[in-house]
Amino acid sequence: xxxxxxxxxxxxxxxxxxxxxxxxxxxxxxxxxxxxxxxxxxxxxxxxxxxxxxxxxxxxxxxxxxxxxxxxxxxxxxxxxxxxxxxxxxxxxxxxxxxxxxxxxxxxxxxxxxxxxxxxxxxxxxxxxxxxxxxxxxxxxxxxxxxxxxxxxxxxxxxxxxxxxxxxxxxxxxxxxxxxxxxxxxxxxxxxxxxxxxxxxxxxxxxxxxxxxxxxxxxxxxxxxxxxxxxxxxxxxxxxxxxxxxxxxxxxxxxxxxxxxxxxxxxxxxxxxxxxxxxxxxxxxxxxxxxxxxxxxxxxxxxxxxxxxxxxxxxxxxxxxxxx
Amino acid sequence: xxxxxxxxxxxxxxxxxxxxxxxxxxxxxxxxxxxxxxxxxxxxxxxxxxxxxxxxxxxxxxxxxxxxxxxxxxxxxxxxxxxxxxxxxxxxxxxxxxxxxxxxxxxxxxxxxxxxxxxxxxxxxxxxxxxxxxxxxxxxxxxxxxxxxxxxxxxxxxxxxxxxxxxxxxxxxxxxxxxxxxxxxxxxxxxxxxxxxxxxxxxxxxxxxxxxxxxxxxxxxxxxxxxxxxxxxxxxxxxxxxxxxxxxxxxxxxxxxxxxxxxxxxxxxxxxxxxxxxxxxxxxxxxxxxxxxxxxxxxxxxxxxxxxxxxxxxxxxxxxxxxx
Numbered sequence: 001x002x003x004x005x006x007x008x009x010x011x012x013x014x015x016x017x018x019x020x021x022x023x024x025x026x027x028x029x030x031x032x033x034x035x036x037x038x039x040x041x042x043x044x045x046x047x048x049x050x051x052x053x054x055x056x057x058x059x060x061x062x063x064x065x066x067x068x069x070x071x072x073x074x075x076x077x078x079x080x081x082x083x084x085x086x087x088x089x090x091x092x093x094x095x096x097x098x099x100x101x102x103x104x105x106x107x108x109x110x111x112x113x114x115x116x117x118x119x120x121x122x123x124x125x126x127x128x129x130x131x132x133x134x135x136x137x138x139x140x141x142x143x144x145x146x147x148x149x150x151x152x153x154x155x156x157x158x159x160x161x162x163x164x165x166x167x168x169x170x171x172x173x174x175x176x177x178x179x180x181x182x183x184x185x186x187x188x189x190x191x192x193x194x195x196x197x198x199x200x201x202x203x204x205x206x207x208x209x210x211x212x213x214x215x216x217x218x219x220x221x222x223x224x225x226x227x228x229x230x231x232x233x234x235x236x237x238x239x240x241x242x243x244x245x246x247x248x249x250x251x252x253x254x255x256x257x258x259x260x261x262x263x264x265x266x267x268x269x270x271x272x273x274x275x276x277x278x279x280x281x282x283x284x285x286x287x288x289x290x291x292x293x294x295x296x297x298x299x300x301x302x303x304x305x306x307x308x309x310x311x312x313x314x315x316x317x318x319x320x321x322x323x324x
Numbered sequence: 325x326x327x328x329x330x331x332x333x334x335x336x337x338x339x340x341x342x343x344x345x346x347x348x349x350x351x352x353x354x355x356x357x358x359x360x361x362x363x364x365x366x367x368x369x370x371x372x373x374x375x376x377x378x379x380x381x382x383x384x385x386x387x388x389x390x391x392x393x394x395x396x397x398x399x400x401x402x403x404x405x406x407x408x409x410x411x412x413x414x415x416x417x418x419x420x421x422x423x424x425x426x427x428x429x430x431x432x433x434x435x436x437x438x439x440x441x442x443x444x445x446x447x448x449x450x451x452x453x454x455x456x457x458x459x460x461x462x463x464x465x466x467x468x469x470x471x472x473x474x475x476x477x478x479x480x481x482x483x484x485x486x487x488x489x490x491x492x493x494x495x496x497x498x499x500x501x502x503x504x505x506x507x508x509x510x511x512x513x514x515x516x517x518x519x520x521x522x523x524x525x526x527x528x529x530x531x532x533x534x535x536x537x538x539x540x541x542x543x544x545x546x547x548x549x550x551x552x553x554x555x556x557x558x559x560x561x562x563x564x565x566x567x568x569x570x571x572x573x574x575x576x577x578x579x580x581x582x583x584x585x586x587x588x589x590x591x592x593x594x595x596x597x598x599x600x601x602x603x604x605x606x607x608x609x610x611x612x613x614x615x616x617x618x619x620x621x622x623x624x625x626x627x628x629x630x631x632x633x634x635x636x637x638x639x640x641x642x643x644x645x646x647x648x
Binding site for chain 1: 352353354355356357358359360363364394395424425426427428429430431440441444445448451466
């Protein structure tokens with residue numbers, strides 16, 4: 001695959017794609033369950049949040065990390081001015097995202113339309129909302145717009161795609177197509193079927209990244225292989241998480257090795273899915289550096305060569321994030 | 325309770341003056357803050373709101389109760405400055421306008437947590453504003469049927485009200501409407517099925533037919549309505565009939581309550597004009613009875629099968645309408 005000499009939208013402005021270094025594409029910086037900011041028993045101490053996040057970003061950088069993508073979208077605690085200060089202070093590139101979802105995480109504004117009969121917010125309106133965050137800048141609600149978002153993100157309900165989820169996914173795909181940005185989504189219960197929705201919007205497959213593919217149910221369904229075979233990006237975004245729902249790191253490494261052997265190296269993306277600071281929901285406290293410190297040695301042990309590892313950690317996310 | 329919590333601190337109830345009990349300084353469905361079309365600059369907000377509150381105050385208004393619940397753009401710091409500069413007491417609320425305005429953090433919460441949120445905002449403060457909530461807002465989600473979340477919020481509000489002595493303001497969130505139709509079943513509560521109702525509205529505007537088709541019959545009250553024949557004499561020398569006692573009519577012209585109010589005005593005028601009570605009552609009947617006789621006749625028009633075409637052209641007589 002050729003590497004276009006293009007730029008990536010970070011919170012401090014466009015950065016040449018080749019400067020990103022090792023990228024983790026599905027992480028969270030400040031992650032706030034919508035509504036938690038109003039809770040009587042939750043405090044948001046910006047100085048403390050900054051210190052915690054700065055420490056985690058420095059650790060990532062110390063272990064060879066270059067860029068963190070906050071892929072939580074526009075309505076889950078995104079704090080663009082804070083991320084700008086963090087990036088300036090730590091030297092880690094930060095890419096923030098637009099988008100939101102799944103349906104359950106939306107505000108009532110998007111769910112109780114004043115139409116008769118009530119219909120979900122149409123894809124076109126979501127596309128407009130998300131596109132403006134790229135062409136005009138990300139919103140600091142009711143205050144101002146800042147720099148452009150670097151990624152469009154959404155998610156599908158785990159129990160299955162709702163009508164609003166489909167609007168979100170189509171809207172995200174249209175925003176991506178219109179702005180040259182990539183789209184990423186956490187799949188619900190049918191990774192391939194949901195990918196088809198995004199592709200139905202004429203978005204090239206390699207502009208779509210599908211997250212959650214290191215869930216056991218995804219692996220059991222052969223979803224990583226199917227997604228890669230369609231030319232989309234496979235995101236194993238819970239590296240380090242070993243629970244009832246997810247593969248162990250050993251199985252994850254075996255999955256990566258299988259995909260590499262099948263010729264899908266340039267489709268693979270890795271991420272920890274860490275939450276730097278979580279408010280209102282349980283944190284994933286793993287360090288952003290876990291892929292570099294713990295998982296890369298496992299890949300090596302599974303026979304994945306250094307060149308392929310570099311490709312997965314640097315070239316693949318660079319191709320995804322570079323604005324076309 | 326002799327104290328009322330305003331945003332600038334507790335005040336004696338005696339100081340409230342005229343109270344506007346259910347108002348909004350600003351209101352937005354949660355998530356609308358992401359859509360710049362609804363944004364207003366602080367300059368605009370003060371420019372629009374200050375003159376309105378000042379006018380309210382000049383006309384004798386003392387207190388403004390803002391019923392904008394948690395997650396709906398409630399902005400207590402803004403209210404504090406408005407209150408201080410205009411002299412209008414402003415009471416802020418805790419609670420939710422409806423379950424569909426509660427963001428996920430609260431939508432997932434149980435009654436106990438919601439109770440503690442409300443009590444905290446009443447006794448400790450709303451966020452970090454230091455202001456105490458003076459009322460608790462509750463309401464039913466759009467669609468008009470109580471959701472499980474609505475019920476949890478109502479219970480929590482009741483518990484918080486009991487614990488703190490602060491009252492509840494509620495929003496029904498419902499639209500009710502009447503269908504009045506001929507029915508051969510003359511009992512107080514006729515048995516009518518949805519199919520009967522659909523036959524009744526057949527030929528009406530398709531939107532009305534759709535509403536009828538979508539009715540949940542568990543929420544439909546079916547009651548017979550009755551009127552009386554005009555009464556020959558409304559008064560003795562010292563006793564008089566007014567309202568429905570004098571001229572009960574069917575409701576679908578909307579003249580029943582209006583006629584009662586006009587009766588009251590006519591009695592006052594007649595007693596003032598006449599030389600004695602007896603003459604006054606006679607004058608009242610002479611003034612009002614010709615009018616209400618006519619209204620009674622109009623309201624009854626259409627309630628015989630040969631007149632129905634005048635009132636509801638193209639509709640079928642009672643037997644056909646109920647399919648018998």
